[in-house]
Amino acid sequence: MGSSSSKFKKYIQNGDEYAAMQMSKNVPELYRSVDPNISYGENHNHNTLVHYAAKHGMKHLLRTFLQDMNGNPNKKNALNENALHLACQLNQMSFSAYERRAACVQFLLYWRGAALNNGEREKVDLAAQDKEGNTALHWAAATGLRRCVELLIAHGSPLFIENNDKYTPCDLAMKASHHDIAEFLESRMVFADNPNTVNEDEMIIEQEEVYSGLRSQDLQEAKDQLLVDTSDMLKIPLFTAEALLRVNEWSRELLLEKWMKNAAECCEFAGVQAPSSILHHASxxxxxxxxxxxxxxxxxxxxxxxxxxxxxxxxxxxxxxxxxxxxxxxxxxxxxxxxxxxxxxxxxxxxxxxxxxxxxxxxxxxxxxxxxxxxxxxxxxxxxCIKWCPVAGCGRAVRLPEAEQHREPREKNIPLTSHAVDCGNAHFFCWECLGEAHAPCGCKEWHEWQVNIVN
The missing domain is CATH 3.30.40.10 (Zinc/RING finger domain, C3HC4 (zinc finger))
Known part of the structure; x- marks a missing residue:
């Protein structure tokens, strides 16, 4: 196990996510033998596994470290950087690199750690400054990560903090010629006291939420939570809620619409007895x-x-x-x-x-x-809103983001056919046709191109 653990850590240090994930599949007990919060040592700036996963944009492993292994993104390395700092630093310019950074930042922003004295749970520190005085927003603005900047602002990242050179994130964006980001940050600084600004940004987050990879236990939790919420909302037993949701494509909104029209008919169609509260005569x-x-x-x-x-x-x-x-x-x-x-x-x-x-x-x-x-x-x-990963033997599923579930096709700026998703197991595919990921090309054009190649 010692050799496997060392190789696993080496792969992560070098940014080889695929090799690390393959090793974890071949050695299932590997995750139990490593601590994502342990420092690599002075020669490696005291980076942890969480630091390296964020630094290399390894979103699958970062999610595992945070959700399954109690990884803490607030731990600092020798440069006083937390994981969010490293996720916002970009060395490779490509669409996939931008996408991975945005996904990593989102995982970090939604991370919740141990309970605090005020009853809330620990969150990633948005105001943390490295040795140069830079926050994560400084790095995202300086490296041109527009999506990461939007995510950070929507979650309350401070706009006016200056680094050791007296530069704000907006200043660094302008200095690096990322004028669109500079204009975006400047507008937020001007209207920083307007509460509607934050709400608008939160809408952006919801609309572009990362597709969620779900394991079997995640699916069970998602189903159970939906049942509990529906049961509480309609004041009905869990079994009745499940039957009603099943015949309504597990859509609470669709069920509620029918329930308001005729609750008794809803129950009859689902094959369950209507609760006594909606019947005029007790049986x-x-x-x-x-x-x-x-x-x-x-x-x-x-x-x-x-x-x-x-x-x-x-x-x-x-x-x-x-x-x-x-x-x-x-x-x-x-x-x-x-x-x-x-x-x-x-x-x-x-x-x-x-x-x-x-x-x-x-x-x-x-x-x-x-x-x-x-x-x-x-x-x-x-x-x-949920689809199985098409790769044989994977067993994972992918859930459509919440905002996408309630938007009409005409409201979408990007059609569903352009969405390349992954199940969290390094399997990338198209949400619409379940074929090989081909974003931003549409499904029809992609398959026509494939046919032309074969012929």
Whole structure:
């Protein structure tokens, strides 16, 4: 492990992200053996793995260090630079280099560390100055990183701090002939007291948010959060929220629009019982079952055998009754057939969904895990805002940025076909056609060009 760890650190120091990621795949325990906050030593200016990932624009590794390994971007190296300083320094001029820098800066700006005494969590220090007195904004302005400048300003980076030579970020942009950046910074300095300025910048951030690479646990968290938010908003059970979202392409906005028109119809279409709060008449069936005596005879509607040990917890809103044996056989068959995300009551012509907690209660733990895997798969494939990485065996997904989800195509300055995205596993592809990344060329033109090459 010592040799692997040394090679891994060497790759990162030299900026070879691909080699480092390949090694981490071949040696899964590698991440557990390295600390992203440990200094490389005096000969390397006391840079850490987080410093080097930011310095070389290695956005995949930087995200891993920050999100999965408790990396701290506020640690200073020998030049008094934090990771944000290094992410805003550019040596290579290319579109991909600009894109990587912007992604790294965004990861750093959204990083949240340990809890502070005031109840908030630590954020990256925007006002930190290196030995020359430069902030991250000084570096971004001086090196022509317009997108990084916009990100920093939107998150409150100070405009008026002077470095040791008495230059503000605006001064450095002008000195380096980045006149567009200088004009942008000057306008923000003039209207610095106008609160609308910050809001406008925040809109820019939302519209150009980086596409998010999602692991299986991220997908589960995203789904769970959506369910909780929808359940709280509509005052309905989580199972009902899931059923409603599933038939509405996991769009809370689309669901809300239909819910406001006719909530009962919404529930009926989704195969769930409408909550009592929206019904004018309470169902008499609930009281009839609750008043039944224990010695009443129950008949399974599948095998027609008498149920002598009827479990009253095994029931769904449609009130159809089945024995445990028939329930288990039916659920196992549906899960094995891959139809786990939409299991209906086994009664003929019944369109009521079987609750998730009932499924997990009746099947084995192994089958329950399989069910949950199918459930996540269905969550992605029925969600217009999330797509699987097309690379075989990757298992990651990519989510459309929040702002893009609510904008009409005519409002977009750049069509979706021009978006080259990555899943966080160094796989780059086109969001629209899932083919090889070809931005800024449109999908149609790209495929025509490919055909011409072959012919």
């Amino acid at each position: 008499s069936l609930d009281s009839s079952i609750s008043n039944e005596t224990n010695d009443e005879e129950f008949i399974c509607e599948i095998c027609y055998n008498s149920i002598t040990d009827y479990d009253r917890s095994i029931k769904i809103s449609c009130k159809h009754i089945f024995c445990k044996t028939c329930w288990k056989s039916y659920l196992n068959m549906k899960i094995q057939d891959g139809d786990a995300h939409h299991i209906l009551c086994p009664a003929y012509d019944c369109h009521i969904l079987v609750p998730v907690d009932l499924i997990e209660k009746l099947v084995s733990p192994v089958m329950a895990r399989r069910y949950l895997q199918f459930d996540i798969k269905a969550f992605v494939e029925s969600n217009k």
